[in-house]
Amino acid sequence: MIKNKKVSLADIAMALGVSKTLVSMVLNGKGDENGISKKTQERVMELAESMNYKPNQFARGLRMGRSNTIGLIVSDISNPFYSRLARSVEDAVSESGYNLMICSSDESEEKEMKLLEMLINKQVDGIILSSTLDSTEHIEGLQNENFPFVLIDRIYNDFETNTVVVDNKLGAYEAVDFIINNGHKKIAAFVISPAHISTQVDRLEGYKDALKKHSIPLNQYYQKVIPREEIYQTVCQILTEWKTDHMMPTAIFVANNQIAIGSLEAIRDLGLSIPKDISIVSFDDIDLFKLYSPPITSVIQPINSIARNAVEILLDNIKIKDNSDSLIKVHKCLQTNIVVRNSVLKLG
Amino acid sequence: MIKNKKVSLADIAMALGVSKTLVSMVLNGKGDENGISKKTQERVMELAESMNYKPNQFARGLRMGRSNTIGLIVSDISNPFYSRLARSVEDAVSESGYNLMICSSDESEEKEMKLLEMLINKQVDGIILSSTLDSTEHIEGLQNENFPFVLIDRIYNDFETNTVVVDNKLGAYEAVDFIINNGHKKIAAFVISPAHISTQVDRLEGYKDALKKHSIPLNQYYQKVIPREEIYQTVCQILTEWKTDHMMPTAIFVANNQIAIGSLEAIRDLGLSIPKDISIVSFDDIDLFKLYSPPITSVIQPINSIARNAVEILLDNIKIKDNSDSLIKVHKCLQTNIVVRNSVLKLG
């Protein structure tokens, strides 16, 4: 039976005829180092247990300036990539006795700023952030004050801080390379807006690299930024445009799961068939892909590993901060895997 | 630029040559009712703004006994149903100035208890809970102490408290009724373990009701509880068993999105075709269903409405509690919608 009643340190101290100080020390495992006798320690422990004492987190936080909570900001917790990431982060932090506060920034710069302020204000001990912003202004303050945080998924090339990412460029490169090796030459790429986000930039870069390596000329006409609010409509529009122009590519590389979903829908509704009429490879692996007809070849991100690494770095930073040592920024770049299914036609 | 530095009430008071009390009152909008002059109020507001004052949440929480945070416990935030629900809850609470703490209980009773204790201990102002437990012991304590909480999605029939659910029985009834109206007689139902969860009980109930209404005899052989850890394997097993027994049903009603995913995979891997060999209708609508070949008929839950209702009830309870009025338990039962696609064969 879970109760909401409060037993305070003072209650225990009173009942035992000792001071709050002593009780506090014992319950924080500092009994020995403060020379509290074994017998007394035992008495305290027992009573605390039997009275079901739980320290008041506000009082503790107020005095110690920390909350045992960490914050996670992603663009949208209902996006399967982020919800799986959040789950892994939750598991990882709770193993270390921390709690997690998950927030969705909704790709809004304003909201992201507000959430950051809110988390700081709630005195979270650290933040894991997949940032929507184009500039680094908002995190420079944190950086300057040695506030522990890790950038995840989306990063800034010109800003030196803790980061955990996937090799987006290589992942995209391998995806497009795979398409080319199947004989394709007319290959389009869809990235999602806002196009400044590093994942999208890098994935587009990887696409270009692959084409270059195989000496296929780049074509602006095949590189599209899809507005995230109307993916389906935009893809429909682009496809019909290509069709009327007789410029239909034979394959599309799609830079995330959301564009993939919209694209699959659009392709189907326009009566095109995968891979006969058009081949497709997506970044992000979601349940849908393995069950789609045909199953969609995609680039898998090591979500759990991203989460674990980010949490490890963050907690290290939090610990180091306590010892007031200097913080060394660490970067982790994890590898993706391509899972080949049947969405790419073997040409010629 | 977001900073971590702390400006306290005392800083502002000092700078202005007034008391902390005054500053606190003004910033909490209680300037007028405490007769603080307009001029002074303005001076305080301005300085607070320019010094970027943010009240310390620990101090505030310690004094006032509340956190402006509410807790949400679901079984797994990476389940698309719950991640969408969580997103809606997040939006709803933040509109009222609350923050949200999302936790996954992992269908573990022990973990759920721990999370509840943790949230209480963190002094969340209220909890929205989709409980995994079979008994109500863990929430009786909360109830007795008038701690605000709302049961969502999964409820207890014999326990009177705030609830927001969907009419699972009717939703399932309509789904199975639809199947029957297409001429099916041999209809199986899959529910997920643990089978005591109210959603699963009610959906199975709805299935039975539909069969009864159409005078189709019930058959235990067609009612299966699928262990959530190995959905795919179990469904494969069941299907092959039915096949060898020459008892293959013509349709399956599947009680949630997870079983649906596993079942679709199993059906495909066993070389069966939907709806020719077997028809299927699922509870929960996920992206996959509209894109699957054939698109899967399913029962849509009004996720946003569930979230909004739960939040509204919870916040009402929190307010009422402040006024120490008595709490009236409210129940909301929302309607589902069936979206007909092409996964059910028209027979005879």
Add this chain to the structure above:
DNA sequence: GTAAAAAACTAAACCGTTTTAGAAATTTTT
């Protein structure tokens, strides 16, 4: 038997708010 050392414990300050009870300054009343 007393001084020094060691062991066991504690009073009070502190963290930053909100709130209570009341004081000081100003205005109105007589």
Add this chain to the structure above:
DNA sequence: AAAAATTTCTAAAACGGTTTAGTTTTTTAC
């Protein structure tokens, strides 16, 4: 011009922990 009423403001307590700077008690040394 003093008393009363009103307006404006404040000192101090409270919330429940942790930590600092001790104090008291017991043991050891000589």
